Amino acid sequence: MKLKCLDLFCCAGGAGEGYCRAGFDVTGVDIKPQPHNPHRFIQADALEYVREHGHEFDYIHASPPCQGYSTLAAMHPGKMWPKLIDQVRSLLKASGKPYDIENVETAPLNRESDLFGGHGVMLCGSMFGLGVATGFLRRHRIFETSFPLPQPPCNHVGKAVGVYGHGGHSGKHRMLYRKEASIAMGIDWMNRDEMCQAIPPAYTEFIGKQILRLLVTT
Numbered sequence: 001m002k003l004k005c006l007d008l009f010c011c012a013g014g015a016g017e018g019y020c021r022a023g024f025d026v027t028g029v030d031i032k033p034q035p036h037n038p039h040r041f042i043q044a045d046a047l048e049y050v051r052e053h054g055h056e057f058d059y060i061h062a063s064p065p066c067q068g069y070s071t072l073a074a075m076h077p078g079k080m081w082p083k084l085i086d087q088v089r090s091l092l093k094a095s096g097k098p099y100d101i102e103n104v105e106t107a108p109l110n111r112e113s114d115l116f117g118g119h120g121v122m123l124c125g126s127m128f129g130l131g132v133a134t135g136f137l138r139r140h141r142i143f144e145t146s147f148p149l150p151q152p153p154c155n156h157v158g159k160a161v162g163v164y165g166h167g168g169h170s171g172k173h174r175m176l177y178r179k180e181a182s183i184a185m186g187i188d189w190m191n192r193d194e195m196c197q198a199i200p201p202a203y204t205e206f207i208g209k210q211i212l213r214l215l216v217t218t
Contacts, residue, residue: 003058003215005208008046008088012190013037014198015061015102021201022208024059036190047087054095059211061204062088062101069107085109092146098211100145102199109144120144121207126155128202130184132176135159137184141199143207147214152206164196 002025007016010028016039020026026039029049034041042049046062054060068081085101085108092099103109111120125137138160143149163181176184178192185200 003212004056006050006054006057006060007039008050008060008062009064010034010037010039010041011063011197012194013039014185014187014190014195014201015063015204017187018199018201018204018206019059019061019208021205023212024208027057036194038189047084047091050088050091050095054091054097057097058215059208060092060095060097060099062092062099063199064088064101064103066104066107070104089144098146098215100143100207102141102143102203105140105142107142109142111142111144119146119148121149121151123152123203123206124154124156125184125200125202126157127152128200128206130186130200130202131161132180132184134180135161137161137163137200139163139200141203143203145207147211149207149210163192 005019005024005026007026007028010016010030012034013028016026016028028037028039028041029044029046031045033043064084065082068083088101101109109120121143123141125131125139130137135158161176161184163176163185181192181195182188185195186202187195187198
C-alpha cells in the first residue's frame with residue numbers, strides 16, 4: 001500500500017505530481033476548483049482541512065500563496081496579499097507528521113537546521129536539467145522541511161528562461177510560450193496560466209524519494 005501525501009494549496013498539481021512520481025498516493029486540497037489537477041482532489045480551505053484531517057496522512061506538502069512574499073508585491077503597494085506561512089507551519093507541526101513548506105526565495109522559510117528541528121533546501125531547474133534548447137529553467141524555490149535534505153548545487157550555464165507572465169519577452173530572461181513552457185517545466189496537463197503558478201514535479205520528486213526512504217526505515 002502506498003503512503004499518503006496531502007498536497008495543500010495544490011492548484012493544478014505540479015507539486016503533487018512529483019510526489020506521485022516518487023511513489024506516494026496524493027490528495028490535493030485547494031479552495032478553488034482545479035479541473036486540471038490529475039490527482040484526487042478536495043475543494044476546501046487548506047488550513048481548515050489540515051487542522052481536521054492532517055493526522056490521516058503520512059506526509060504533508062504545503063505551497064501557501066507566494067504573492068505577499070514576492071518582490072513583485074512592491075509593484076502593487078495598495079494590494080493586500082495573504083501571508084500564511086506562520087499559520088501553516090504551526091498547523092503542520094501540530095499534525096505531528098513530516099512536512100515541507102514551499103515558497104519563493106524571499107519568503108520567511110527556514111533553510112538551515114535550527115533548535116526547533118527546521119531544515120530546508122533551495123531547488124532550481126538547473127539542478128534537474130530542466131529547460132529548453134534556448135536556455136535553462138532557473139525558478140528558484142525554497143523548501144522548509146521537518147527533516148534534513150542534501151542541498152544540490154545549481155548549474156547555471158548559459159541563458160535562463162522563465163515561465164511567468166503571458167509569454168513573449170521581458171528583461172534579460174525570455175519568457176516561454178505554452179509548448180516550450182510545458183517542456184521546460186516537465187508538465188503537459190496545465191494551461192500556461194496554471195504553469196506560471198506551478199513548481200516543476202522534479203523538485204518534489206527529489207524530496208519525495210528521500211522522505212519515502214526515511215518513512216519506510218523508521
